[in-house]
Amino acid sequence: IKAIFVREGDFVTAGQVVAQMDTDVLQAQIREAEARLRQAEVDIAVARSRLKQRESEKTAAEALVAQRQAELTAARKRSMRTTALVTEGAASQQEADDDRARMQSYQAAVSAARAQVAASEAAIVTARSEVLGAQSAAEGARATIEKIQADLTDSDLKAPRDGRVQYLVAQPGEVVGAGGRVLNMVDLSDVYMTFFLPTLQAGRLAMGSEVRLVLDAAPQYVIPAHVSYLADVAQFTPKTVETASEREKLMFRVKAQIPADLLRKYIVHVKTGLPGIAYVRVNQQLPWPAHLQLQKLP
Structure with a gap:
């Protein structure tokens, strides 16, 4: 590696040269x-x-x-x-x-x-x-x-898409083999929150259902999302559960995807790994409560 032009945490755009090989x-x-x-x-x-x-x-x-x-x-x-x-x-x-x-x-x-x-x-x-x-x-x-x-x-390593440098894997002067990694990037155009629902609520949820996200780091903002994934098997539970009461305790993993156009608009502010709360409506006919109504983001 001859040079690395970015640091951990930097936002990079697609096509930007992030490193150069000798x-x-x-x-x-x-x-x-x-x-x-x-x-x-x-x-x-x-x-x-x-x-x-x-x-x-x-x-x-x-x-x-x-x-x-x-x-x-x-x-x-x-x-x-x-x-x-x-x-x-x-x-x-x-x-x-x-x-x-x-x-x-x-x-x-x-x-x-x-x-x-x-x-x-x-x-x-x-x-x-x-x-x-x-x-x-x-x-x-x-x-x-x-x-x-x-x-x-x-030999000019370019960012494949817009994203943020998560961490450097190698340093200038080091020898990297074919297919070796120089840095780790996070694709900020594909951001979602993973959460878990019990059997009853997961069964009532449909793909594409609306989700409201509230991050611990910004509790004043409500972020719109939609269900993009519903696990077909329970998470962190025994493979076989005999009783109905035990089956009701099973938790299913759900992904709430944030719209790509919203991410593009605020992409320089997007961060990963932030905890928060995901809200879903098992009854789509009911309106969202006042504190989960969408507001204009800054």
Whole structure:
């Protein structure tokens, strides 16, 4: 942990940076990844240049094949004419042999040119593989950079919602493992009071029923709430109670939830753990007594 920016009891808002982790190692890693990316981009440029060179060599080799093929065609025709003239006695045998040798030379030249084309095609395949390899290296470096940048973003610990810092779990300079806790926050948008009712009263209560809360710390204010939870089993009682009189003594846990809009309005004043009294009406037709009537809060 590099720094903690809040203290116990501070109110924080959603998105507020509450602590920062040390990022020296991550900064070194991202510099290394950026260097790999730059090298990969250079390799891509070199590989593409080499590919263009190989493609040019292939084009030149194909042109040479065409040239040698034309020369071979001309030499073949000349050899055929000379052979015919030898038969007629219009040319010497030496001339026919020379033309035949020249034709064979051009045949060899055509074969050599075609071999050069094949070599150029193989070189192009290799050059394309080099381009793909360099591009893959660049993509890998970019992915590494994105991952490290995400880790750097996560190194700033932000409050997930509005709330109050209850206590610090760790201190600056301490090492926290993955998933470790740095501080404890209380979600002030989800505040309720837990109380207990006997069997008879709990059975008459419905989910969503109105509740009035009076806190010991502020007895002059009546806080509206509603029933958000009714336990389906008795609390702190034997699992099996045989007699009706004993069953009437069972206590059921109830939660009275304070409206979220009211909490948002007074959120900086909201505290947890305060004791108080919860009032419910088992008969919803009866009005609230005067001292539990809602008044405008300051």
